[in-house]
Amino acid sequence: MRPFRRTTLVLALAALAAPLAACGAATPQPAAAGGGRLAVVATTTQVADFARNIGGDKVSVTQVLKPNVDPHDYEPTPADIAAIGAAKVVVKSGVGLERWLDETIASAGFKGATVDASAGVTIRQGNGDEEEAAGDPHIWHDPRNAKTMAQNIEKAFAAADPADAAAYERNLADYSAKLDALDADIQAKIGKLPPGDRKLVTNHDAFGYYIDRYRLQFVGSIIPSFDTSAELSAQDVDNIVAKIKQTGAKAVFSESSLPPKTAEAIGRRAGVKVVAGEDALYGDTLGPQGSAGDTYLKMEEHNTDVIVQALGG
The missing domain is CATH 3.40.50.1980 (Nitrogenase molybdenum iron protein domain)
Known part of the structure; x- marks a missing residue:
């Protein structure tokens, strides 16, 4: 989609999102979650799964993309914008996969922390086309990269919610062990x-x-x-x-x-x-x-x- 069309759409959706949130017609927002849980919005199905594993019962995760929805050219909804505006942490997969996100965050008036789960991952190069300028975004298909993504999420959660930092650290250790076992299992099967x-x-x-x-x-x-x-x-x-x-x-x-x-x-x-x-x-x-x-x-x-x-x- 051309940038002008996407920007126009995001601004229009932002205008719609404000009255919807005010009258309660939008999707329930993560900030309203009970028990004082950390309000998190995660973009893709993968990072939402990582966020749930790291956050456990200390977070409330709103997942933007639904299963089997193409993340490459997603169009945000009013509910997405409202959820991001109410969140404390937004988790993205990165490497240019969510081209729609920056405008959506700006339109939502988001004041929290954005964590790029791809930080520290060695990125495979693209073929030089504009669509591949940032490199190959499918980083999760190597479990070692998934571990890095989980670590980035844990750091962001601990910074936003220091009182529960020990719980996030324990959850990361448990999940990292599962990722190591997954990697070894795949190696054995392919071998x-x-x-x-x-x-x-x-x-x-x-x-x-x-x-x-x-x-x-x-x-x-x-x-x-x-x-x-x-x-x-x-x-x-x-x-x-x-x-x-x-x-x-x-x-x-x-x-x-x-x-x-x-x-x-x-x-x-x-x-x-x-x-x-x-x-x-x-x-x-x-x-x-x-x-x-x-x-x-x-x-x-x-x-x-x-x-x-x-x-x-």
């Missing part, structure tokens, strides 16, 4: 695949950190961009089909937040299986409650199990 079979074809370029961490070979993606809104050309389709045939990749992996039709068409042309439906990978977002990817830990386990089964079968 059972023959090196020649570790070839990944995905919907878009969302798994670079995972590929780097676990030493897979990236054959290509259907949408050759970090951004799911990038346009796909006929030449792009021809190129990915040719790469699949040339490399002998065994499967094309669809993603839960994207329509599977293009992946299915490419799979048919290339003569390989397409992993879709309940087995689709979770790339940009967690899954809905009750799904195989409704937490970060479950998402990464699901993705790994699906990849190993498809490539090792």
Whole structure:
């Protein structure tokens, strides 16, 4: 979306949000949470999950993005603006993923602390396009980066709520141990695949950190961009089909937040299986409650199990 249109929309929503909040018609705000809990707004499904694990019962987390909603070009709602205005801490994933957030924060009159969960993470470079200027934003697909994100969140919570700092520290230690176990488990599972079979074809370029961490070979993606809104050309389709045939990749992996039709068409042309439906990978977002990817830990386990089964079968 062009900057003028986005700015106009955010300002209009801000004007709507004020009367809604005043009359109580908007979504209940985190500042009203009982028990004196820290009011937190988290942008993406991943950082909201991290915030809930680190904050425990000491925080009230309002999650902006819903499961399977594309974070790359989200449009804020009046309820989002009102929630941010009432929050004490806003947690973002960073690396340019939430291009809509700065204007939304300014419109909301937010006076609290903003924590960039990506601080300290080594960022994979983009291809030079404007949409990839900040680098690859899908940092959570390496559990070591998830640990850094959790650490950044813990520091922000402790600074905003010193009285509960010890609880946040304990929660971080517990969650960090789970992330270490996840990393070791993924390494063990991927390690059972023959090196020649570790070839990944995905919907878009969302798994670079995972590929780097676990030493897979990236054959290509259907949408050759970090951004799911990038346009796909006929030449792009021809190129990915040719790469699949040339490399002998065994499967094309669809993603839960994207329509599977293009992946299915490419799979048919290339003569390989397409992993879709309940087995689709979770790339940009967690899954809905009750799904195989409704937490970060479950998402990464699901993705790994699906990849190993498809490539090792």
